[in-house]
Amino acid sequence: MQMQRVENMERHAFLDEYEKLVFRMNTPRVVIDNGVCPTATIVKVDHARKHGILLEAVQILTDLNLSVKKAHISSDGKWFMDVFHVTDQNGKKLTDESVISYMEQSLGTIHYTSTSDYTGLTALELTGTDRVGLLSEVFAVLANLQCNVVEAKVWTHNGRIASLIYVKDCNSGSPIEDSQQIDTIEARLRNVLKGDNDIRSAKTSVSLAVTHTERRLHQMMFxxxxxxxxxxxxxxxxxxxxxxxxxxxxxxxxxxCKDRTKLLFDVVCTLTDMEYVVYHATIDTTGDRASLEFWIRHTDGTPINSEAERQRVILCLQAAVERRASEGVRLELCTADRPGLVAEVTRTFRENGLNVTRAEISTTLGTAFNVFYMTDAAGNPADAKIIVAVRQRIGLSELQVKELPLIYHRSPESEEEEAGGVAGAVLLSLGSIVKRNLYNLGLI
Known part of the structure; x- marks a missing residue:
């Protein structure tokens, strides 16, 4: 009896160690180094190959508003090694220990975590033909239906608009779940989106849970x-x-293309949702230009196999880059939140002939922080006098003109000098490596 008890204890101990081993094998190993490169923080992630895991890693960096200046992604059998050179939005190395700790923890658990930042809210998905004043009409309808806009993101591209709007009931502060109320919201918004000439393609839907907001916007546009x-x-x-x-x-x-924040996310997101797997990649930026190279296959292991598919990939990646291109004047609104605020602001834009090309709306602890990119009705730069008039009407201290974050701080010469150092050595030309290996294997 004593022998059996000992054997059971040994068996449980063995199973515990086995489970720990399996967990370690499937858990990404993360190293964050601030000492190797003088101008960027190096983030290394070693993980098992799994469709979509590269996107999850890039998504974490993107959500922290980090700029990826260089990257090297390489597959070795069933494992990947991702190396990212990242900076903050001011082009500096990361020094905030809380950000570094959060990033390390998040990257180390990307296999196991899948949380939503919008629990307790109702998500509205809208697509249709863009026109001047459309956003004003959408938010006016929501205000009229007692929907409080908590978060929203709006993209426009090639005459189309896609928007994710997170709302709650103005009276109860709860998500909207009543089927009759949901039907009314969908019908009213669909009528606004249709306008006079978009009878077929205008779409609205309501849900209580969605994927990552910006990934979902790409999917909607696609x-x-x-x-x-x-x-x-x-x-x-x-x-x-x-x-x-x-x-x-x-x-x-x-x-x-021209470099900007979240560029890598937009490209990897599109490749992933088109069911391609990235086996190797290099990303490099010099000044305000970015060069991205990916070696991909379908999820079944086959490469692109037709001219029609090749052209489709080209068009889809061009669109992925262009959707977030920030055209127009950037206006930032920071003020105390109140019901109907977004409807009032966008109505002022419309009445002054301004068109919103992209928008990000957020509310935290009773304070609204909204970003709008504006052009005139024809898509040209907005007249400075009109911008001043709009700011005076809304509030000069609350609505301000802002420049884009300064993510380019180094000259091409300094980039080349860095490439000759230790950090640059990590990022050898992957194209040359892969081509040489394929040649040695007799595949080329």
Missing amino acids: ADRDYEREPVLQLNGGSPVVTVQHWADYSAVNVE
Whole structure:
């Protein structure tokens, strides 16, 4: 009897150690180093291959508003090693220990965590044809229906609009769950989106839970096939240049465009949702330009296998980069929140002939912080006198003109000097490495 008890204890101990081993094998190993590179914080993540896990890692960096200046992603069998050179929005290394600790913890548990930041809210998804004043009409309807806007993000691209709006009931402060009320909200919003010429493509839906907001916006725009439509605005700095080539068993995708925050997320998000797996990648930025190279396959292990598919990938990646391109004047509103605030502000924009090309609306502890990107009705830069008039009407101290975050602080020469150092050595040209290895294996 004593022997059996001992054997059981040993068996439980063995199972405990086995479970710990399995957990360690499936848990990403994270190293955050501030000493190797003089101009950026190095983040290394070693993890098992799993579709979508690269996107999860990039998403964590993006949600912390970090800029990825360089990156190296490489697959070795069933494992990945991701190396990111990141800075804050001012182009500086990370020094806040709470941010570093949060990032380390989040990256170390990306296999196991899946939380929503919008619990207790009702999510409204809207897509349709963009027009001047549309956003004002949407928020006016919500205010009229006693919906308090807590968070919202709005993107426009190629004449289309996609929006995720998180609301709660003005009276109870609870999510909206009454089916009759939901039907009324959907019907009223659909009528606004339809306008006079969008009878078929205008869509509204209500849900209590959604995926990551910006990923969902990409999915909504993709489903709306915005990438097939003619551009309405000409982007400053030109459209992104995307090429797709076939190399042995891989498809090599290159993206050259103007650098900005969240660029890597937008591209990886689109590749992931199109069911491609990134096996190797390098990302490099010099000045205000970004160069991204990905070696991809389908989830079944096959490369891109037709000219039609190749062209579709090019169009979709161009659209992914352009959707977040911030055209127009950036206006920031910071004031005490109140019911109908967003409806009042957007009505003022409409009455002065201003068009909202992108918007981010948030509320924290009774304070509203809203960001709007504005052009005139034709998509041209807004007249300075009109901007002043709008600010005077809303409040000069509350509505301010802001520049985009200064994420470019180094000259191309300093970038080249860094590339010759220790940090640059980590980021060898992956294209050269992969091509050489494929050649040595006799695949090229």
